[in-house]
């Protein structure tokens with residue numbers, strides 16, 4: 001009678017939890033349009049690359065956080081103690097390719113590669129490991145995103161993915177795993193190669209220690225690429241010649257030969273095609289302690305983990321390591337970049353200022369730009385930037401500078417026009433708001449969105465202060481200073497980008513409001529709008545006796561949504577050789593378009609006809625010509 005194979009519920013439960021979480025992340029954007037799934041949020045392989053990048057360059061990959069690094073360290077600890085638990089219990093590629101292999105087996109199309117072919121194929125994952133780490137550490141960007149089949153599929157082939165690499169990886173992973181048991185894990189996966197190097201514990205630690213002694217102890221200049229190369233080479237040699245690990249991982253599957261009936265159910269159950277039924281303990285390099293063999297064995301206490309009845313241990317250890325990793329991440333702060341240019345003595349006596357809410361610090365490049373900017377302030381000795389919470393640490397010499405000077409140096413004033421004034425308005429009201437929790441230009445961006453949703457708010461400017469001061473210009477017939485305070489303090493900001501709803505939370509708090517004297521409309525327009533004026537077509541060749549002027553109301557010039565359109569109109573009208581000057585003039589009744597022309601070459605009616613043409617013919621800076629829809633009517 002055929003025996004029913006028992007299921008490994010510990011492993012199945014964890015795998016289904018991961019699949020359910022991924023399904024949730026895929027589905028949620030359909031009901032919550034503001035949700036952006038981060039499929040790399042807990043990736044230990046990305047974490048290992050990020051940690052290497054940080055150790056080699058003092059910088060982290062942009063999208064990498066302490067959480068991923070903590071997951072990488074948890075994986076390392078897991079490999080030393082228990083084997084490749086991530087591969088077995090968590091990795092979505094492992095779960096999917098294992099299911100594919102089972103289908104191949106069902107259709108009797110599954111083969112096991114052995115001998116020299118098996119050993120040669122194992123080289124591939126070390127080559128990919130070397131290339132991945134080389135490019136990730138060199139560029140401080142995650143190279144694995146370019147080809148990772150999991151990331152490619154779940155991110156919908158995002159812009160980080162290189163299509164040809166990802167398609168090649170998918171072609172290897174899907175048919176490969178259908179025909180060959182765990183093809184991806186055994187032969188291609190660079191994380192599997194890294195895990196195997198860790199499992200050669202003493203060799204791994206020995207190479208790292210030797211590198212540390214030679215570089216830090218003896219001061220030799222040996223590039224990190226030699227360490228990477230040595231680790232990969234050691235992994236290749238040990239894996240292809242021995243195919244087994246030694247003392248590490250500490251926990252291993254053991255077989256009691258006295259009670260074993262040689263039924264070989266364990267061999268059939270093993271997803272890695274390891275022959276368990278005739279060895280006393282499993283030391284095969286491919287074993288990831290999944291426990292399927294232990295569960296499938298019909299003889300009590302024949303297959304165990306290190307001769308103990310602890311079938312729950314690998315799954316429990318996986319959960320514990322993830323929990324420890326998350327706890328470690330919550331109390332550890334690894335900077336995206338750490339740049340120190342003060343000497344040892346200066347750094348020892350340096351004071352530290354931490355500023356949060358720098359939302360413009362959002363990746364490696366912007367962190368480096370920030371550090372380079374701070375180098376220009378005398379007395380600043382170093383910068384650490386933390387992309388994960390948009391904060392920075394500034395190291396400075398307190399004898400040369402202070403916190404206020406640093407804060408002012410970081411601050412970027414913003415001037416933003418929100419809406420055009422109504423046509424009947426003659427004065428623009430002003431009020432100055434001192435706003436807490438408002439510092440970064442992106443805060444000003446969120447304030448602009450809030451302001452654009454309230455009729456009557458015309459513009460604002462931010463000025464450095466403790467807290468930052470925001471001067472708001474508004475139409476007092478449509479909105480009051482109190483209403484503006486309420487709008488500034490609203491927690492949620494909602495807007496749309498190409499029909500996609502977006503949402504953000506702000507914590508702005510109005511500390512004080514100071515009404516200011518209203519400005520007349522002309523002064524307001526002069527203050528908030530860039531002048532648009534230019535002479536052309538040989539203006540200087542005509543004295544005033546040969547020219548005439550046209551003045552036309554031009555209220556639409558104040559519409560901020562039309563951006564550069566006044567300049568496009570200027571370019572368009574310059575096609576009339578008789579027009580020699582174009583100026584958008586602020587006045588007490590709004591903007592006026594002023595044109596100077598040569599009556600012997602053109603006339604007022606011709607000019608107005610051209611200003612009302614449906615398309616503007618615009619000369620671009622590269623010498624080409626382009627047409628744009630004309631939004632204006634005169």
Ligand code: SF4
Nearest residue numbers: 270287288290291293
């Ligand atoms: S030997 Fe056992 S624990 Fe190891 S991979 Fe195979 S089935 Fe899993």
Ligand code: SF4
Nearest residue numbers: 260261263264266297
């Ligand atoms: S260890 Fe268990 S499953 Fe494997 S051959 Fe022996 S009795 Fe069968």
